Amino acid sequence: MKIKDLRIHSIAIADPPLRSSYGLHAPYALRTIIELESDDGIIGINETYGGEAPSTALHAIKKKVIGADPFRLTGLINPEMKSKRSGHDRSQTYLVPGENPLDETSRTYAAIEVACLDLIGKSIGVPVCDLIGGRVRDKVPFSAYPFYKHAGGGGEGNDQREDEYGEALSPETLVRQVKKMIDQYGFGSIKFKAGVLDPELEIETVKQMYKEFGPSVPLRMDPNSAWTVETSVKVGVALVKELSGGGYLEDPTASIPGMGAVRKKLLELGIDVPLATNVAVTSFGDIPSAVNHDAVQIILCDHHYWGGMRQVQHLAKLAETFNIGLSMHSNSHLGISLMAMAHVAAATPHLTYACDTHYPWQSAIDEVVEGGRIKIEDGCVTIPEKPGLGVTLDYDQLARGKERYTKLSYRKRDDEAEMRKHVDPTWKRILPRW
């Protein structure tokens, strides 16, 4: 089997005006869909970050891909990836995921690896999770992912999506948002995107969530480095009950030493709220320092930028070895990414927390997988008895996504610019803000 074509499709999908410490989500999120076609006409697919840079990087590797054996391609391109993967300590504190040039090679490699695995799986009739070591679970748990948000369901002009969840900028509206999400998807845990309002209001939001859903539904809070060490400690103290018992405090402050300082002070106060990260630690190069500082008790993996499914499995074993928990990070994504996340999670024994997903924020109108949106039931995605990732492309839907992309004026994610455009013309991301 040889690869005869690599097709790269830049698409745009509607995205609601979600808030985070990075700023505001634009009306459309950008994604790249890739197809690897074999000489016998089987097509492997994958989804990754969107916009110009990821597409350009994929085009640049195209000549290595065409003609390669999909079983050998990942080995073939590995040395090249490694030689460029020199950036250690490439924290994305100041960069949204997908826009960090230092992990571009890992992202490109991952995009190709997963498409190869889908192609292989579809060629031999085997699900991806069983190609990479064998599933240890059939149902992969995901978390509800509430955000502070403005009114609107995403999209612009005549292309707007229904605002399923409405505006949510207060504790009460956030609780309502979570309730709706749990009713619809059955999530058994909550990942709350903080770092947007005054910490006192966010503490109140978590308290109200806990009152409504706790303690049986673990709670996580993620302000994306918005706080000082002192504020982080204050929040940890205020929410010790709410964030314990399966919850965590994710990236309260920036940098590995900062996270280590928060941990140290919390432990001195007898508070064992674990700290999670997908900002301070985003590459293997960050880990020795993180271990040294006892900076993180949970790492959020993400095959999209950690270098693919097998690198996530390496990361999981490394985390297990150092008694670090493993969760999974998410960005705005469609069903291909959701299935890839589910497959790698299914084949990763040391996955100790439910995975994040933005999937509830996307609309069926934008889905590119045949048959429409992937089902999340009882908070879980079930690995289907289908080969590869278990999904195929709806080419009409893909064409619509590409058309949306061509009409857009932007080619990368810039949450700060969106904030200035829609909320506050003087807004800047300040770290720490509180």
Add this chain to the structure above:
Amino acid sequence: MKIKDLRIHSIAIADPPLRSSYGLHAPYALRTIIELESDDGIIGINETYGGEAPSTALHAIKKKVIGADPFRLTGLINPEMKSKRSGHDRSQTYLVPGENPLDETSRTYAAIEVACLDLIGKSIGVPVCDLIGGRVRDKVPFSAYPFYKHAGGGGEGNDQREDEYGEALSPETLVRQVKKMIDQYGFGSIKFKAGVLDPELEIETVKQMYKEFGPSVPLRMDPNSAWTVETSVKVGVALVKELSGGGYLEDPTASIPGMGAVRKKLLELGIDVPLATNVAVTSFGDIPSAVNHDAVQIILCDHHYWGGMRQVQHLAKLAETFNIGLSMHSNSHLGISLMAMAHVAAATPHLTYACDTHYPWQSAIDEVVEGGRIKIEDGCVTIPEKPGLGVTLDYDQLARGKERYTKLSYRKRDDEAEMRKHVDPTWKRILPRW
């Protein structure tokens, strides 16, 4: 595809009277050959430790294996393996590899995993290295592995093998042994098994080897924990030139703190001879303490007891992350193990040293792979363009190995007993001896 049978064959293979700090190799080494047969009649094979305990453990897992999908079996048995894999710090300082009850589950899991991969590869026509991430090299380098030895080529009575290398209990005869090995196999590095004679004599042996082959042929010295911290430092000082430049000092002394103390003292003396291990660190559970003590600069992996090929790949990434080199450990083995070692090494980017192998010490008379012994040329095993591990069983040869096994009185490796029987009736393993 389902597995319809698991066949477990205990065999014995002639082994020369090699010496180490553990004692003396018996006239026969014990191995287990397994066959996994699928419902469409394809047979996956593997080779692992021999004797009663490994065979019993494999028989115990048989009912989980029969009926399973080979793509899913490793995931299926993973949780069970994990639950038993509780032993941390399960150093094999006092136990020969394969006889450590604490890694029995890892060994059993590994034996099944590799047989599954061979079965899968043979079913779909793909080499094992390309099933587990894709080869990053086609030629896998191995080291010459000289031993102090008594006269004899292995075997007993009428079943003795030719003594190709003769007695070697002095520096000069060791050099002659290495020369013959390099002439025959083209090895580009030397792993010298020490811990047998007085350290002064062993230092002289290394110096003579270096004089003959260095500096273009890196030298490693492995006394298997025979020395005190002080002796280890003394040897490091004496052999700084000989063991640098791609060589290392392997397990000079016992325990992680002991190794850390040697490292610290050598560095204080400005000597950067790296320390390697396959005794102090033999499981993931040992690694945090090893990192903490800066006890090892190179880990010797071995899929046979680290839990299989994928665990070795995890270990390699972990080692790369913590700036630790990776080499590969060996025990007396036949061609199936050699090919499995070559395949995992081919698909492991961070393999920074040539692999060990005892293969030159075994005889064609004992080989169980069809077509006879695997070729080592220019010190390398080349991954053949064949599916799975690239080797199949010679059933006549297998039957002879089984017959040898049934005639033997022992069912486990006991190098200490062999020393008492053949060399010194009062011999005991004493650590440290010097």
